[in-house]
Amino acid sequence: MLLSCPVDRRTQWLRGVLDLCVLGALARGESYGYEIAQRLDAGGLGTIAGxxxxxxxxxxxxxxxxxxxxxxxxxxxxxxxxxxxxxGRATLLSAGEEWTAFVRNVNAIMEVP
Incomplete structure (x- = not known):
């Protein structure tokens, strides 16, 4: 079943990519929890609860x-x-490449002719 509510979709997508996004936020330098949440929010993920x-x-x-x-x-x-x-840095690099390829494939599938 396709999630009809944008908030539900966002929650589902976030479950699959949060770890990678946290690693990406930390690639910009060490940080504490609240600041990481701010980085993720500023990056467009919205508010991430503690x-x-x-x-x-x-x-x-x-x-x-x-x-x-x-x-x-x-x-x-x-x-x-x-x-x-x-x-963690090595994982971010390899998983980041895999994620980019995955997103490219999803975007290609969703193209409307």
Whole structure:
């Protein structure tokens, strides 16, 4: 069944690509959760709730694609900063190429003659 609501479609698409987008956001430099969410929003993905983002970050950390460490905050609580591991950078490059090819194929299928 095709999802008729644009919000439902966006949610479904995001499930499949969020990990790759998080890796892409971290390719621009290390960051903490809220800032990563802002990067994703600025990139056009919309608001990513913490209940969606933080499990993705934990999953990527467990896979060894992201490294994390806690740092004391200058004017607030400590923050967990995330950065790409070497494996994460390599995964981003290879998966990014695969994603580009996939999108190209989907776009070709959806062309209306």
């Amino acid at each position: 209940g969606t983002l933080y499990p993705a970050l934990l999953r990527l950390e467990r896979l060894g694609l992201v490294l994390a460490d806690w740092r004391a905050g200058a004017s607030g609580p400590a923050r967990k900063y995330y950065r790409l591991s070497d494996e």
